[in-house]
Amino acid sequence: MALSKRSLSLHGHRTSVALEPEFWAVIDRSVARRDMSLAGLVAEIDESRDPDDALSSALRVFALREALAETPGGS
Template sequence: MSAHLRKRSLILSGHDTSVALEPEFWQVLEDMARDHNQPLPVLVAQLDTERRPVQSLASFLRVQALLWLQKQSAAQGSDAAT
């Protein structure tokens, strides 16, 4: 995985926010947004409403990206079995 972070600026709950993630995580989040037929900022804002205040947004987004990939992988596995 790439060691450098890519920072993006978003508006969440009416506030400017910057999030720094590895490009690979941004790619997964973009895939998630496309899968949900919504722009990336809308997806991130929606996910942010589910985040616990003690958890950083970057950490939360990484976990959500991982969970989505696991769900995609499981779905592909069940499709292959049928």
Template sequence: MSGLVKRSVTLAGHRTSIALEAEFWAALVACAEARGMALAALVAEIDAARTSEQGLASALRVFVLRNFSCR
């Protein structure tokens, strides 16, 4: 597993920085491409669906786990 990689995105008009492992970023990019959307749009969609108790990085990791199964 690699170290954390920080990326900045704009959510609801505000810039925020998110730190995830490179593998999670790669999986999110693959999901966004499969859906025909930009990575920022996918992150915004996940952000909008999460509960206030769940951190954004956690919500992104859970999204990846729910959308990728062992084959």
């Protein structure tokens, strides 16, 4: 599966993150539900992640948790 790259400003610096489109779809729904910007949500995730974990990994875990929460009976 091809990755989709998005560029954004994170803590005053430009950065790019490449994820599979399915992860971006969940993140986009989360952004809309929270009525915030993509950069704002990514900044929150970045601030809460373990410094040893890659940002892309933290975004995937966030998306997985969000998708599970969207599913009836999900955790």
